[in-house]
Amino acid sequence: xxxxxxxxxxxxxxxxxxxxxxxxxxxxxxxxxxxxxxxxxxxxxxxxxxxxxxxxxxxxxxxxxxxxxxxxxxxxxxxxxxxxxxxxxxxxxxxxxxxxxxxxxxxxxxxxxxxxxxxxxxxxxxxxxxxxxxxxxxxxxxxxxxxxxxxxxxxxxxxxxxxxxxxxxxxxxxxxxxxxxxxxxxxxxxxxxxxxxxxxxxxxxxxxxxxxxxxxxxxxxxxxxxxxxxxxxxxxxxxxxxxxxxxxxxxxxxxxxxxxxxxxxxxxxxxxxxxxxxxxxxxxxxxxxxxxxxxxxxxxxxxxxxxxxxxxxxxxxxxxxxxxxxxxxxxxxxxxxxxxxxxxxxxxxxx
Amino acid sequence: xxxxxxxxxxxxxxxxxxxxxxxxxxxxxxxxxxxxxxxxxxxxxxxxxxxxxxxxxxxxxxxxxxxxxxxxxxxxxxxxxxxxxxxxxxxxxxxxxxxxxxxxxxxxxxxxxxxxxxxxxxxxxxxxxxxxxxxxxxxxxxxxxxxxxxxxxxxxxxxxxxxxxxxxxxxxxxxxxxxxxxxxxxxxxxxxxxxxxxxxxxxxxxxxxxxxxxxxxxxxxxxxxxxxxxxxxxxxxxxxxxxxxxxxxxxxxxxxxxxxxxxxxxxxxxxxxxxxxxxxxxxxxxxxxxxxxxxxxxxxxxxxxxxxxxxxxxxxxxxxxxxxxxxxxxxxxxxxxxxxxxxxxxxxxx
Numbered sequence: 001x002x003x004x005x006x007x008x009x010x011x012x013x014x015x016x017x018x019x020x021x022x023x024x025x026x027x028x029x030x031x032x033x034x035x036x037x038x039x040x041x042x043x044x045x046x047x048x049x050x051x052x053x054x055x056x057x058x059x060x061x062x063x064x065x066x067x068x069x070x071x072x073x074x075x076x077x078x079x080x081x082x083x084x085x086x087x088x089x090x091x092x093x094x095x096x097x098x099x100x101x102x103x104x105x106x107x108x109x110x111x112x113x114x115x116x117x118x119x120x121x122x123x124x125x126x127x128x129x130x131x132x133x134x135x136x137x138x139x140x141x142x143x144x145x146x147x148x149x150x151x152x153x154x155x156x157x158x159x160x161x162x163x164x165x166x167x168x169x170x171x172x173x174x175x176x177x178x179x180x181x182x183x184x185x186x187x188x189x190x191x192x193x194x195x196x197x198x199x200x201x202x203x204x205x206x207x208x209x210x211x212x213x214x215x216x217x218x219x220x221x222x223x224x225x226x227x228x229x230x231x232x233x234x235x236x237x238x239x240x241x242x243x244x245x246x247x248x249x250x251x252x253x254x255x256x257x258x259x260x261x262x263x264x265x266x267x268x269x270x271x272x273x274x275x276x277x278x279x280x281x282x283x284x285x286x287x288x289x290x291x292x293x294x295x296x297x298x299x300x301x302x303x304x305x306x307x308x309x310x311x312x313x314x315x316x317x318x319x320x321x322x323x324x325x326x327x328x329x330x331x332x333x334x335x336x337x338x339x340x341x342x343x344x345x346x347x348x349x350x351x
Numbered sequence: 352x353x354x355x356x357x358x359x360x361x362x363x364x365x366x367x368x369x370x371x372x373x374x375x376x377x378x379x380x381x382x383x384x385x386x387x388x389x390x391x392x393x394x395x396x397x398x399x400x401x402x403x404x405x406x407x408x409x410x411x412x413x414x415x416x417x418x419x420x421x422x423x424x425x426x427x428x429x430x431x432x433x434x435x436x437x438x439x440x441x442x443x444x445x446x447x448x449x450x451x452x453x454x455x456x457x458x459x460x461x462x463x464x465x466x467x468x469x470x471x472x473x474x475x476x477x478x479x480x481x482x483x484x485x486x487x488x489x490x491x492x493x494x495x496x497x498x499x500x501x502x503x504x505x506x507x508x509x510x511x512x513x514x515x516x517x518x519x520x521x522x523x524x525x526x527x528x529x530x531x532x533x534x535x536x537x538x539x540x541x542x543x544x545x546x547x548x549x550x551x552x553x554x555x556x557x558x559x560x561x562x563x564x565x566x567x568x569x570x571x572x573x574x575x576x577x578x579x580x581x582x583x584x585x586x587x588x589x590x591x592x593x594x595x596x597x598x599x600x601x602x603x604x605x606x607x608x609x610x611x612x613x614x615x616x617x618x619x620x621x622x623x624x625x626x627x628x629x630x631x632x633x634x635x636x637x638x639x640x641x642x643x644x645x646x647x648x649x650x651x652x653x654x655x656x657x658x659x660x661x662x663x664x665x666x667x668x669x670x671x672x673x674x675x676x677x678x679x680x681x682x683x684x685x686x687x688x689x690x691x692x693x694x695x696x697x698x699x700x701x
Contacts, residue, residue, distance in 0.1 A: 059651060088651050091603065092594060100402045101645045104393045118505035119594035122516060 050080030052301050053102040054294070055112045057090040057139065062271065062351040063290050064113065067138065070294030071111060074320055078302050080108070092119035103127035109301035111294075112146075113138040121145045133304040137297040138290075147304050147311040149332045150297040152288040155187070158241070159194035161286045161338045162265055163203065166237045169263040169283050173205035174236035177228050179249055179266075181216040181242040191241050209235070214245045221248035229258055240266035246285060250276035270341050270349040277346050284342040290351055293335055296322055300333055372617040372669060373629030380636045387643040394646055397523025404525050405516070405593065407638040409434065409586040409602065411531055411631065413609045414616075415538040416578035418630045421613055422542070423554040423572060424622025425473060425480040430583040431605035432491035433465045435598075437587030439495040442504030442597025451511050459584045465491055466580020467573075474572035488606070496599035504597040515593040527589065534582070539627050547571070555622030611658070612637055615665050624669075636661075 052075045056064030068084045075082035085101070087094030092115040100123055102110050110132055114120050117140065124134050124145040137150040166176060178195070180188045192211060199206055209232055214221025221244060229235060229252075240246040246266035250273060253259050259281055268285045276282045299319035300309075309315035315327040325333050341349065387394035413430050420427050437458040444454035465487065472483045517526040542548040550571055553561035562568050591597045616633025618625025637658060644654045 083648060085645070085648075086651065088655075089604075091600075092596065093590070093602070094651075096594070097402070097406060097641075097645065100406075101642075104396060104398055104402070104646065106393075116503060116594070116596055116598070118503065119596035119598075121595060122512070122593075 048108060050078060050302055050305055051107045052080055052082055052109050052111060052298060053107045054084045055095060055098050055110055056086050057113045057115050058088060059086045066351040067290040067294030070291035071298040074295045074298035077320060080302065090115050092116035095120055096123045099123040099127055103130050103132055106130060107132050108305035109133040109135060111135045111137060111297045111301050114141045117141045133301060135297050135301040135304065137293055143330060147331065148300050150293065150300055151332050151334050152293050153338050154334055155190050155194055157337045159191045160198055162239050162241060163195050163198040165284055165286065165340060166239055166263060166265045167203045167206060170236040172203055175207050175209045175232055175234050176237040176239065177210040177232060177235060178208065179221060179224060179238055179240040179245045180211060180213050181245060183213050188241060214248060216242055216244045218244060218248050221245045222252050225249040225252040229262065235262055237263040243268050243272060247272045250281050254279060254281040269351060270346050271351060274346055277343055284340045286338040286340055288335055289339040292322060295319060296333065296335055373626050373632065376616055376629050376636060377632045380632050380639060383636065383639050383643060387639065391643055391646050394643055399642060400523040401518055401525055403638040403642050404528055407634050408527060408531065409590050409605065410609050410612055411634050412582050412586040414613055414630050414634050415534060416575060416582050417609050417613050418618055418625060418627055419542055419551055420575045420579055421618050421620065422551050422622055422625050423575060425572060426484065427469060427480065427576060427579045428484040428606050429465065429469060429487040429491055430579055430609060431602045432488045432495065433462050433580055433583035434587035434590055434602040434605060435495040435600060436465065436491045437461050437584035438591040438597045438601040439498040439599045441588060441591050443498055445507060446504045451508060455588050458588050459581065462580040462584020463577060466577035469580065470573035470576030473576060474569040499597065499599045505595055507592060507595050512592045512595045515589060535631060542627055552623055611662055615662050619669060
């Protein structure tokens, strides 16, 4: 009996080995091209082929699908190898493994949206020391870990786009209100202060009558919108610089009698806002374009890898169709003004 | 009736390893390593070895006591939450200016307390460990996230965080592995070469019978849960220092990785079977395989599919083995029953 068990043990082990070697062979076959290209890579030391690894917070996220699509197009236009890797869930420890892998493969650059500003630090430092350039986008790490941060939008740009947009929709006069996230959210308060300055300077006939806080909770934001309309019967417009707030406000407006009379704008995502733009509740709202963000990050990474720039303030490079960019303070490149999403272009976006 | 047998103690450990299911896991590990070494670019670098070992250290540490717990037929699902809680405690103390040695010690004691709570509820109150540790999984994680909120503590002294990435000479083996080697030796001695360890197998095969043969079932279970708590806290300290970041949500979901590796290493989820060398090989197998697949550019979903399949196949092979030996056993019994019957007739005919 023991002999049989022993035999079976060996047989099961063999079965496992066979399955596994099959799996490995299959993947090896599928990746035959990369195998040869990495051979070439080790051959030419000075003229290393461009290989850029995109590492989003997690895979299967429509926002990053859009940015990585932009990156892929840019890298391929430059004749480089693009790859997208990442964890299933947005956890820092899982990102570290992918940074390590890219460093082992001596990738030219890693383009990363960090899940933790510090936890990926030592892995990035190690990757940098083996010659890989580090570009962060969307979500930055601490500055010493990366060569360049591609910032999606400046606070000034975000504030101005929303104020100017709403002013245009309401004829540059009347009462407006702001539906924010929470009263102590740093970025929200910075934007609101800048909006107030913009209103004072450029839109003297618009009066900000109220600022309410929906705490980035759908139901609270919905209720606060209802209260705003009740308390201010002459309200002509609402700005909600938060994706949760604008969606809840749009949902309230779309079924209320104020639909079409009270304008709504702010920061939102096309997938959340699509039906409200199509039914006329919202004319235009804003956010940066993640595809452009990915494109710019890819060009920045390529410029660093080629030695065209080093990432210091004042460095200039060209990002394909997006045009010329200059590195600003703190090794940061700014994408530019937010993109407006309206009936004409919302169909082009899926995130 | 299934026939449960003791592992054949008549053979020394090395023989049992050579002929057991552990041999399959170890062979697979060697094959993957050799395959990777000769076929996958960069797999042969010492850096790869470093990364695999550093990546798997937390799982390796927790897998040691987890094996013992599963061999008794119990389970501890709260380990990843203990990692998170000890990380949060460590971070909170460092944030408030407590020195590193004292902060680490407190984090470790936190793990001991977590283990005592689990152990008390399972061993002395007699609740099922599955239910208890699902509860404490949520409880400990809740406390951890409550302590730090959504913030992370990142200001750990560099000479401490460097400890986790330091390597022995040019070997590529992380220095911290020495701690693991010592712990592994202790746990192997405990499980495979001590009366306490034989008691653990006895409990896994039949707690009632173990009680009758003089094994203190309650105390044994209590000790094992305290051990998982303690080693999880040690893993939490390592995790925190390695990433230089203490967060309440650190290592979420790690318990499933640990249990998967333990089962892959040949431990039966029903208790009574399994050996530590197989488990260690199982953990390294998962580490080496994922590293090899990542270097080949395989996406995370496919890696998970392959590791999942491997686990199912390995569990299946154990059941298949037990089933076949069951059939063999009952057939042998039937033979034994049948054989004496003709004897009297043959006697009478004489």
